[in-house]
Amino acid sequence: xxxxxxxxxxxxxxxxxxxxxxxxxxxxxxxxxxxxxxxxxxxxxxxxxxxxxxxxxxxxxxxxxxxxxxxxxxxxxxxxxxxxxxxxxxxxxxxxxxxxxxxxxxxxxxxxxxxxxxxxxxxxxxxxxxxxxxxxxxxxxxxxxxxxxxxxxxxxxxxxxxxxxxxxxxxxxxxxxxxxxxxxxxxxxxxxxxxxx
Numbered sequence: 001x002x003x004x005x006x007x008x009x010x011x012x013x014x015x016x017x018x019x020x021x022x023x024x025x026x027x028x029x030x031x032x033x034x035x036x037x038x039x040x041x042x043x044x045x046x047x048x049x050x051x052x053x054x055x056x057x058x059x060x061x062x063x064x065x066x067x068x069x070x071x072x073x074x075x076x077x078x079x080x081x082x083x084x085x086x087x088x089x090x091x092x093x094x095x096x097x098x099x100x101x102x103x104x105x106x107x108x109x110x111x112x113x114x115x116x117x118x119x120x121x122x123x124x125x126x127x128x129x130x131x132x133x134x135x136x137x138x139x140x141x142x143x144x145x146x147x148x149x150x151x152x153x154x155x156x157x158x159x160x161x162x163x164x165x166x167x168x169x170x171x172x173x174x175x176x177x178x179x180x181x182x183x184x185x186x187x188x189x190x191x192x193x194x195x196x197x
Contacts (some may be wrong), residue, residue, distance in 0.1 A: 017069040053056035071141035
């Protein structure tokens with residue numbers, strides 16, 4: 001999570017949406033950088049609302065915009081699947097070695113997910129709170145130029161982005177019946193993504 005006090009802006013770090021690259025590029029401009037532990041770096045909106053918003057509004061002011069990035073849901077799961085193929089996870093319960101992408105997505109659709117498929121939900125991460133706190137704007141991961149243009153204008157700076165924390169390239173295919181199950185079971189993810197301009 002990044003906070004820009006002068007610009008009155010908070011950038012939430014949705015996992016697997018390129019946030020490490022943005023953190024690297026934007027750190028010199030940020031007033032506050034929450035990069036560790038991962039539970040704080042990847043603070044969802046409900047946790048931001050409970051723990052960070054009151055303090056930020058006290059010291060920065062009430063009109064703080066909160067932005068985030070969302071990735072197309074199948075692509076997002078593909079990134080998690082590839083990330084968990086890394087060698088340091090071999091033999092670990094979170095590892096996806098010896099699994100197909102179909103098996104990974106099918107496990108993600110289960111009521112109780114095994115550890116390797118327990119990767120959360122973008123829709124839940126970005127869900128408005130009961131108090132009315134919501135993300136001001138969600139950008140599509142697949143439309144980086146729109147996000148970059150917004151940040152450059154808002155922060156009055158030119159950004160130089162390079163890819164960071166990139167998962168290994170693995171061809172991914174998803175059987176139609178598995179994709180149908182995913183779209184039915186997690187319709188909220190697809191609806192939220194489709195609603196983004």
